[in-house]
Amino acid sequence: MNTVALPGMLRSPLNDDRSQASRSTRIWTGLAVAIGALVLLGALAYLLPALGAPIGPAGVPSHVSTDPSNLPYYALRSLFRMFTALIISLVFAFLYGLAAARSRRLGAVLIPLLDILQSVPVLGFLSATISIWLVLFPGSIMGVEAASIFAIFTSQAWNMAFSFYNSLTSEPADLDEAVRLMRLTRWQRFWKLDVPNSMIPLLWNCMMSMGGGWFFLTASEMISVNNRTLALPGIGSFVEEATAEQDLGKVGLAILTMIVVVLLIDFLLWKPLTAWAEKFRYTSSQSTEPRRSLVLTVIRLSGVKDLLGLVGHPLADLLDRITRPLGRTGARWSRGGGRRRASDLVWWACLALIGLWGLWQLDRLVIRPLGLGEVGHVFQLGLLTFLRVLILMVVCTIVWVPIGALIGMNPRISRYLQPLVQILASFPANFIFPFVTMVFIIWRIDINWGSILLMALGTQWYILFNVIAGASAIPDDLLEMSRSLGQNRWQRWKTLILPALFGSWCTGGITAAGGAWNASIVSEVVSYGKTELTAKGLGAYIAQVTATGDTPRIILGVAVMSIFVVLADRFFWSPLQSLAQRRYSLT
Template sequence: MLQRTFARSLVTVRTWPFVIDLSVGLCALAVFMAVVHMATYWMGSAVPVSPISQNARSLPVYALYSVMRIGIAYVLSLIFAVAYGYIAAHNTRVEAWMIAVLDILQSIPVLSFLPPVLLAMIALVPHHQLGIELGVILLIFTGQVWNLAFSFYSSVKSIPREMIEASRIYRYSAWQRFWQLEMPYAAIGLVWNSIVSVANGWFALMACEMFPLNGTNFQLPGLGSYIQTATYSGDTRALLSGIAAIVLIVVATDQLIWRPLIAWSEKFKFEQVEAADHVTSPILTLLQRSALITTLSNRVWASIEEPIYRRLARTRECRVVQPIDLETGKQRASIGYWVVGVFFAIAITWGAIQCALMLRHVTLSDLRMLLAGAAATFLRVNVALLISALWTVPVGVAIGFNPKLARVVQPVAQVLASVPATAFFPILLIGLLKIGGGLGIGSVALMLLGTQWYILFNVIAGAMSIPSDLREAASLYRFTRWQRWTKLILPGIFPYLITGMVTASGGAWNASVFAEYANIQGRTIQTIGLGAQIQSASADGRFPILLMATVMISLMVVTMNRLVWRRMYRLAETRYKLEG
C-alpha cells in the first residue's frame, strides 16, 4: 500500500509540470495563430461596411476580433500611461499642464475623437483594412488610457518620503528608481485600474465597431457590432447570445489574467506586518511550477536582463567618478525645452486657427441649444458621481479588507463592469418608456452603469494598499467605527478615491453620448444634453456643432479641475500621504 501511494505521488509530481508546460505551449500557439489570422485580415482590402451575421456560429470569430482590438489598445494604453504619468510626476514645469490636458482628454466622449482619428488612419493606410482597424484601436485606446495614467501619476506622487530618501542614499539611477521603487509601488493601483480600463474598452467597443460617420455606416466584424445589430433589429436571442459571449470572455480573463495579477501584486504591498489573509490564485501557483516558464526566466530573460543592469552599473560608476558639467547640462536641457515648446506652440496655434475657422459656422441658435444641453449633462454627471460614491466606498472598503469576500465579489463585479452598459440600455430604456420615465431621468441610471466601476475598483485598490500593521494598531487601540473611518480608512483610500472620482467623471461624460441618445428597433429616442447633440452631429457630419460641444466639455472639465480636483490632489499629496 505504501509503495502504491509513493508511486502515485511520484507520477503526479512528474506529470503535473508536463501538463502545465503543455497548456502554456498550447496557449502560446493559440495566441500566435490568432495574431497570424488578424494580420491576414488586416492586410486585406479595406471593407468599411462588413455584413454582420446574427448566426451564433459567427460568435467565436467575432470574439477573436474584439478581444484582439481591446488587447492591443490596452498594451498601448499601459505604455502611454506609464510614460505620461512618469513625466507629469517628475517634471514640475509641465506637471500642471499635463494633468489639465489629461483631465480634458479623459472627459471627451469617444465619438468626439472618432472623425479626426478614423479619417486620419484611413488616409495613412487607404487601401487596406489596417487603416480602419488602427482607427478603431486608437478610439478604444482613448477609452482605456486615462485612468491608467491618473493611477500611475497619483501612486508616484504618494510614495512615502523615506523610501525616496533611501533611493537617493543608495544612489539609484533614474531607471533603478523607476523599476525597483515606482513601478512596484504603483503595481496594485495599475492592476485594479487595468480591470476598469478593459471594462471600459468593452464599453467603447460598442461605439467603435458600428457607427455612422458623415453619411457612411461603418460596420466591422466583432461582438460590439453583433450586439448593436441585434438591438436595432430587435433580435433578443442574438442580443442575449452576444452578452453571454462577453460574459464568458470576462470570466476567463478574470481567472487566467486578473486574479493571478492581483495575487502577484500583493508582494508589492507596503507594510511592516504581514497580513493574515492573502489573495490566492491557482493559475498563478501552476504557472510558478511550470518548468518551461522557469527555464525561460532563468536562461532567456536573465541573459537579456543581466547585461542591461551591468551596463547601467558601469554608467552609474562613470557618473560617480567623472565630474559633471552642470552648466552644460542645464543649457542642453533648456535648449531641449525650447525646441519642444516651440513645436507644440506652432501645432497648437495652427490647430486653434483651424478650429476658429470651423466654429464660425455655429449660429446663435445652435449656441443656445448647446448651452442648455451642457447645463443638463453637467447636472446629470454630478448626480451620477454622487450616487456612485455613496455605495462604492463602503462596498469597496469591505472587499479590499476581506480577501475571502474579494474572491467571491471581485469576479462578479468585474463581470458586471465588463459587460458593456450599452448592451443593457435597450432593456432599461424599454422599461423606462413603459413607466413613462423617459431619458430625462433614466439617463442618470444609464450613466451609473458606465461610471460606478471606476470608483469601486480604485477604492478596492486603496483599501488593499492600507498596511496591515495600521489596521492591527487600530484594533489594539480599540478604535470605534467612526474613528476607523475618519482616522484610518478615508485617509488611506483618499488618493485612490480622488483618482476614481476624476476618471469616473470622464466616464460619465463618455456615457452621456449613449445615455442621452439611442436607437431601438428603428426608433430614435433622445433628451436634451451634450451627449445627444454630439452623437447627432457625428452621424450627420455637422462637424462645427461636434467641435463646439467638445470645446464646452473641455471648458467645464478645466473649471472643475482648477476649482476641485487639483486641490484634492494637493491634499492627497500633503495631508493624506502614507509615511513610514
C-alpha cells in the same frame, strides 16, 4: 543593520511552491503552460490574415452578419482589439505619467490636458482621425482596424495614466532614500520602485480600462462618422445589428458569449495578476489570507520563470548598462521649486501664444459660422449634462466607497466578491441598453432622468475599483494598531479608513467624471428598433452632429465639454488631489 526592501524585491509566499512539488507535477504543469502558449499563438495566427485583408470592390462593409454561429469568431476579433489597445494604453500611461510627475512645467500642462482628453467622446476622436488611418493603410481593412483599436485606446488610457501619475507623486520617502543609497539609475529606479509601487492601483485600473473598452465596443466596431458606416466583425457590431433588427434573442446570445469571455479573462488573467501583485504591498507584515490563483500556481510550478530568466536577466543587464549614461546614479526627478524663473516665463509665454492661436482658430472655424446663439445653446446643453454627472458622482460615492473598502480590506470577502465585481465592471453595460430602453418605453420613464442610470452603468466602476485598490494597499500594521487602541467602527473609519481612501477616491472620481462625460454620448441617445429616445444634453448634441458629419458643431460640442471639464478640474479636483497628497498620504 536595518535594511529596506523595495516593493519589487518582496518575497512571495508561493515562491517555494516549485521546490516542494513532485517531478510529475512539474511536468504536467509545464505541459499545461506549453499548451496554453500554443493555443494563444494559434489564435493569433488564425486572426492576423483577416486583419490585413484587402478591401473589396464594394468598399468597407456597413453591416455584419447576425448569424449566432459567428459569435466565437467575433469574440476573438473583439478580444484582439481590446488587448492590443490595453498594451498601447499601458505604454502610454508609463510615458505620460513619468513626464507629468517628473517635470514641473510639463505637469502643469499635461494633467489638465489629460482631464480634457478623457472627457472627449470616442466619436470625437474617430471623426478627427478616421481619414488618417484609412490613408495610412490604403486598400486594406487594417486602416479600419487601426481606427477601431485607437477608439478603444481612447476609452482605456486616461485612468491608467492618472493612476500611474498619482503613484509616482506619492512614493514613500524611505523607498526613495533606499534608491539613493543604492545609487540606482533612472531606468533601474523605474523598474525597481516606480512600477512596483504603482502595481496594485495600476492593475485595478487596467481591469477598469477593459470594462471601459467593452462599454464603447459598439461605437468602435460599428463606426458611423461623416454619413458613413464602417462595420468590423465583433461582438459590439453584432449587438448593434441585432438591436436594429429588434431581435432580443440574438442580443441575449451575445450577452451570454460575453459572460463566458469575461469569466475566462477573470480566471486566466485577472485572478493570477491580483494574486501576483500582493508581493508589491507596502507593509511590514504579511496578510493572514494571501490571494491565490490556480493559474498562477501552475505557472510557478511549471518552471517557465526560470526559462524566461535565461533571456530576461542578460537583457536586463544590457539595458542597465546602456541606460546608465542617460541619468545620474541615484537621482530623483524633482519637480522642484521656483528655479529658472526666466525660462519659466518663456515656457508660459509659449503656452499663452498657443492658447491664443487656438482661440483664434475656434473663432474663425466655429463661432463666426455658427453665431453666438448656437454657442449659448450648446453651453445650456452642457450645463444639463454637468448636472447629470454631478448627481451620478454623489450617488456612486455614497454607494460604492463603503462596498469598495469592505472588499479591499477583507480577503475572505474579496475572494467571493472580487470576481463578481470584475465581471460586472468588464461586462459592456451598453449591451443591455436595448432592454433598458424597452423598459423606459413601456414604463414611460423620461430619458432625461433615465440617462443618468445608463451613464452610471458604465462609469460607477472607476470609483469602486480605485477604492478597492486603495483599501487593499492599507498596511495591516495600521489596521492592527487601530484594533489595539480599541477604536470602534466609526472611529476607525473616521481616523484611518476614509483618510487612507481619500487619494484613491480622488483618482476614481476624476476618471469617473471624465468617463461620465464620455458616456453621455451613448447614454443620452438610445434606440430600440425604430424608436429613439433623446435626452437634452451635450452628449446627445455631439452624437447627432457626429453622425451627420457637421464639423463646426462637432468642434463646438467637444470644446464646450472640455471647458466644463477644465473648470471642474481647476476648482474642484485639483484642490482635492493636493489635499490628499498633503494631508492624507499613508507614506
